[in-house]
Amino acid sequence: MLEKKILKLKGNQNVSYIDEGNVSSPVVLLVHGFPESSLIWKEIVPKIVSLGYRAIAPDLPGFGHSDQFNIPSTWENYRQFVSNFLEKLKVDHVHLFCHDWGAIISLFWAGEHPEKILSLFVTDTIFAPDAEWHELAKFFRTPQIGEMTVEKLFSTRESFERLMKSGFPTITDELLDEFYSTFLTPEGRNIPLELYRSGDFKKIEKGKLLQIQKPATIVWGENDIACPLNFAHQIRDNEIPQATIHTIPNVGHFVPYEAAEEVNKVVELHFVKVQSKVKGGVSEWKM
Structure with missing residues (x-):
């Protein structure tokens, strides 16, 4: 059973987080997407x-x-939160695991802080200056329509459950309750509007991640509708050509939880690559 800790950032802001493993071991930072929490990595x-x-x-x-x-x-x-959070924990370098919006946020951050990245593990996201938003995102980004969409989808747990189960049929009540906690207040229901309306793919500098010459893995759900499989190849070709792409069959968008057993096999392969680079040096590391 994973227990969460609480960290206080500036302004007395409480941040809940999972922190497992030896404190002296290399850090893997796992960044969740929308509308999720850290439990997507459970x-x-x-x-x-x-x-x-x-x-x-x-x-x-x-x-x-x-x-x-x-x-x-x-x-x-x-x-900025990613930087503040790691600074508070006194963590200087990370293996970055990221999914969905967590990848949009943290891959951009990684491009700004390449010296902090030890490896990359990317799942089901969008990251390109010419990317297209999916239909629900377009609704969120449109004035008035976005507000009506939020009210329709997030006003009750039942409506949220219908939305989630349409793309994540195996979601548990535990995850549903935790994910829905974001939308219990009007302020929380405003988060998707602020998040999606602030997102601007044109600000992504194509090829920015090429400077991160570290082991990289991309994992994707074969049936992901929000982020189709061609996005995985786009990220590899434009940003992390050293990455290996692993496609998980018969799975949609929420791969870290939907296909945890398969993903964990890829996690092990990923760290075999990491250790190979550490032991053999950059010139001997092979994908």
Whole structure:
């Protein structure tokens, strides 16, 4: 059973996070997406710890058990949160695991802080300056329509459950309750509007991640509708050509939980690559 800790950031903001493994071990930072929490990594964290790493997975502000920002919930502020969170924990270098919006946020952050990245593990996201938003995102981004969409989808747990089960049929009540906690207040229901309306793919500098010449893995759900499989190839070709792509069959968008057993096999392969580079040096590391 994973227990969450509480960290206080500036402004007395409580941040809830999972922190498992030896404190002296290399850190794996796991960043969740929308509308999720750190529990999306629930089945992945024990595997990471078993391989000799320290797994840290925050609830992003406003999600899970973390306090909401007292400033707008924009992707810029979430990127700054990553820096503030790691600084508070005195963590200088991370193996970055990221999913969905957590990847949009943290991959941009990684491009700004390449010296902090030890490896990359990317799942089901969008990351390109010419990317297209999926239909629900377009609704959120449109004035008035976005507000009506939020009211329709998030006003009750029942409506939220219908939404989630349409793309994540195996979601548990535990996850549903935790994920829905974001939307219990009007302020929380405003988060998707602020987040999606602040997102601007044109600000992504194509090829920015090429400077991170570290082991990389991309894992994707074959049936992901929100982020189709071609996005995985786009990220590899444009940003991390050293990455291996692993497609999980018969799975949709929420891969870290839906296909935890398969993902954990890839996690193990990922850290074999990491150790190969550490032992053999850059020139001897092979994908």
